[in-house]
Amino acid sequence: MLIRKPGDLRPSEITPRNVYLRRRDFMKAASALAVAGGIAIPEVHAQGRGPKLAVARNSPFSTIEEPTPYKDVTTYNNFYEFGTDKADPAKHAHRLKTRPWTVAVEGEVKRPKVYDVDELLKLAALEERIYRLRCVEGWSMVIPWIGFPLAEIIRQVEPTSRAKFVEFTTLYDRSRMPFTFMPVLDWPYVEGLRMDEALHPLAILCFGLYGEVLPNQNGAPVRIVVPWKYGFKSAKSIVKIRFTERQPRTSWEKAAPQEYGFYSNVNPEVDHPRWSQARERRIGEFLKRPTLLFNGYADQVAGLYGGMDLRRYF
Ligand SMILES: Nc1nc2c(c(=O)[nH]1)N[C@H]1C(S)=C(S)[C@@H](COP(=O)(O)O)O[C@H]1N2
Ligand SMILES: [Mo]
Numbered sequence: 001m002l003i004r005k006p007g008d009l010r011p012s013e014i015t016p017r018n019v020y021l022r023r024r025d026f027m028k029a030a031s032a033l034a035v036a037g038g039i040a041i042p043e044v045h046a047q048g049r050g051p052k053l054a055v056a057r058n059s060p061f062s063t064i065e066e067p068t069p070y071k072d073v074t075t076y077n078n079f080y081e082f083g084t085d086k087a088d089p090a091k092h093a094h095r096l097k098t099r100p101w102t103v104a105v106e107g108e109v110k111r112p113k114v115y116d117v118d119e120l121l122k123l124a125a126l127e128e129r130i131y132r133l134r135c136v137e138g139w140s141m142v143i144p145w146i147g148f149p150l151a152e153i154i155r156q157v158e159p160t161s162r163a164k165f166v167e168f169t170t171l172y173d174r175s176r177m178p179f180t181f182m183p184v185l186d187w188p189y190v191e192g193l194r195m196d197e198a199l200h201p202l203a204i205l206c207f208g209l210y211g212e213v214l215p216n217q218n219g220a221p222v223r224i225v226v227p228w229k230y231g232f233k234s235a236k237s238i239v240k241i242r243f244t245e246r247q248p249r250t251s252w253e254k255a256a257p258q259e260y261g262f263y264s265n266v267n268p269e270v271d272h273p274r275w276s277q278a279r280e281r282r283i284g285e286f287l288k289r290p291t292l293l294f295n296g297y298a299d300q301v302a303g304l305y306g307g308m309d310l311r312r313y314f
Contacts, residue, residue, distance in 0.1 A: 050212035053146050055128045061202060062130035063296070068141040070210050072283045077217045078135065079236055080184050081170075081177035088179075089217035095176045096237065098221040105153065107243035108163035113156075117221045121207055123156065124148035128211075129204060129225070134266050134295045136230040140280045145225050146208035151199045159195070159243050166198040167191075167248035168224060169240035185251045191235040192248035192262065193226065196304055202227055202297060228294040228301045230264045261314040265305070266295035270314050 067073075079089035101117040115123075126146050134140040154166075172188035174180050180187045197203060206225045207214060214220040219236025226233045232252055242248075252260035259273055268278045268291040279288040294301050305313075 050208075050215060052211060053126065053208035053213050055146055055211070056125035057127055059127040059129045062128065062144075063132060063142060065130070065132070065142045067130060067144050067210075068283050073141060073143050073209060074215045074217060076139075076141075076283060078137075078231065079217055079219070081172075081180050081187070081189065081237075082217070083179050084184060090215075092178055093216035093220075095178075096171070096173075096216045096220065097176065098216065098237075101221050101239075103222060103238055103241060105157050105241045107167075108160045108245060109243050110158035110160060111156065115153075120153070120205070120222065124152040126207070131202075131225060131227040132295055133225070133227065133231050133234065134280060134291065136232060136260070136264070136272060136277075138275065138277075138280050139283055140291075140295075141283050144210055145204065145206050146211070147204040147206035147225065149201050150203045150205050150224060151201065153205060153241070154199060157243075162245045163243035164195055165244045165247050166193050166195060167240075167242040167244055168193075168235040168238050169242070170235050171237045171239050184255075186254045187251075188239075189235060189251050190248060191224075191233055191250050193233070194247075194304075195243075197226070200301060200304065202300055228265060228297040230266055232260070233264055263305075263310075263313050265301075265310065265314075266291060267293055267310055267314070269293075270311055 075090045076086045077089040078086070079093060082089040082092040082095075099117070102114050103117060103120055104112075104114045106112040126148055128144050128146055130142060130144045132140055132142050150166075168191045170189040170191075171177070172180060193203070203224065203226050206219070206223050207221065209215075209218060214223065216237075219234075219238075222238050223236040224234055224238065247262060250260070250262060252264075253262060266277075271277050277291055280291045281288050292298070
């Protein structure tokens with residue numbers, strides 16, 4: 001087994017897709033051998049079901065960690081509009097209608113625009129980014145996302161000098177989202193980033209995973225992925241992107257301000273008031289592993305928070 005030292009994403013860990021593919025071939029060969037020898041090794045990259053999404057280029061930002069199996073990525077989800085159980089989104093999200101779909105980009109910008117999602121999809125070259133996603137509840141996954149930097153769309157709409165934050169509003173459709181009848185959160189689900197966070201090259205607008213369009217339960221047709229923050233910052237099924245002068249009030253902050261801060265950077269040293277954040281369980285693994293500062297992306301993002309007290313701005 002490959003034992004890795006916990007640490008930051010090092011240049012040696014930045015794997016071009018050809019290496020990832022070679023590793024995949026190796027795994028295939030290994031499982032074929034194992035089958036020949038009578039030992040069953042589960043297919044690492046199970047086939048999905050969605051339409052394919054072509055990836056234009058390799059990303060230098062991918063981790064070489066083994067991706068979590070497709071089945072787990074698409075059946076163990078948080079998407080409270082479809083229920084609070086991990087299995088609920090996969091059961092109920094087929095009710096979401098993802099076309100036609102528009103995303104309004106507005107607020108403190110010189111060129112506000114309502115984008116059709118298919119137009120948005122073509123705005124920049126799609127890349128595969130294999131990122132860790134770490135949920136505040138203590139589990140984590142490694143997912144081959146498909147998207148492009150959020151910065152690409154920010155550039156297009158030309159934010160004014162007053163734009164200090166970006167607010168993401170997600171779909172609120174009572175007729176298709178059965179759990180929005182329950183006051184679990186103040187719907188619609190709203191998340192936010194500071195402008196420099198949104199402009200960071202690791203933050204992506206995401207349309208797919210595992211080479212296919214996003215399954216509904218993972219936030220179709222468009223979501224964000226912000227890999228150094230707890231999973232809830234990665235808002236799904238986005239309908240509005242608004243640039244603001246004031247820090248947006250997010251759904252989770254409204255629900256429990258002492259538990260969920262605006263920043264919510266993954267930080268093993270800052271506990272959630274009800275549990276420790278020091279360790280996490282990678283889905284599919286038995287033993288817990290230490291959680292890394294900024295989810296392992298400290299080399300790239302720590303500079304955004306220079307001089308900030310991360311216990312206060314949690
Ligand atoms: N609209 C919306 N977005 C959401 C959520 C949600 O409940 N509603 N859950 C968040 C949480 S808590 C996590 S951990 C991630 C999970 O993403 P995944 O199911 O694709 O792994 O989505 C985030 N985005
Ligand atoms: Mo989460």
